[in-house]
Amino acid sequence: MNKVLGILGSLCVVGTMALNASVHKLDFAHSNVGFSIKHLMISNVKGNFKTYEAAIDFDYKTKSFNTFNATVDLASVNTQNEKRDKHLRSKDFFQANMYPKMTFKMAEYKKMSDNHGVMTGELKIKNISKVVQFDVEDLGVIKDFKGNNRVGFTLVSKINRADFGLTWNKALEFGGFAVGEKVKITIDVEAIEK
Template sequence: MTVWNIDASHTNVGFSVKHMMISKVKGSFSGFTGAIEGDPENLETANVSFTVDMNTIHTSNEDRDNHLRSADFFDTETFPEMTFVSTKIEKTDDDEYDLTGDLTIKGVTKQVTFEVEYEGKGVNPWGQEVVAFSAEGKIDRKEFGLTWNQALETGGFLVGDTIKISIELEANPAQEG
């Protein structure tokens, strides 16, 4: 069975969340590893795993990033990683799948499903095969113990509960030896 490693330099792990109930704040993580074990052109029999370094969060605001790393949110000192391990993959259409697995954030594991699209296969300028995927999903942050919030004078809360996750990734076959 072929192992395809995530190419971090050509992958983006991003998220968005409502801010003050009216706008969205977007962010990303720059440190992660992952692998697809199996045939990327037929994910139904594959195993997918992903690990994100929570200390690499970036929202274009250093104070907010530091707050997100604190015990109020991710508590990266105690829980430095977020992980995902697939448990079931179902084909839903040509090149489209529902990827279900165990997502662990801050020591809490919940089953989540991502909608995945196989974007294709090619050969890079150095002669190496490359596959690409897009994935989208959403979680309720409170289910993972991410409950910090602040009430607004005008009603509502500072941070929304639903986190939208989007991943654009490339992967290359693992090198033998």
């Protein structure tokens, strides 16, 4: 009898967790996968990726992620300069014809405060996988005009592009290099509860 009650109690806990957790779909019109990198050591060049998708499972009660997995189409890179974008798609950088996707799979999310957390996971570019961390700002939950729950987040990380085989560069006459080593990744997410 006690064993049966224990099983029922466990099922109730799991059921409560499931009710709090919600799967979301991206609102692509209000989301962005962006990056920035130093150019000639004096300015930041910014760009984004036009094509991407994500699986998001967010728990409203604990304000934490159960799942955050993303896939980015590297051929969709966009820096507002077609010549540069073509170079980024080439073998000097992404080699997008051979390695078309960049992926991120969350392994752990630690809530640091009501609106801040740290997400750890595996980032894969050009078949090279590294563990990276994103600082996550929770921008809140709101109902839209149709009564749908929407959540907003900003995820920020910095990576060394050489860690992923993105090593192309050009030395400058006065010292330094044309392209910076560190890449800042900024992901803005607005997602709708399914």
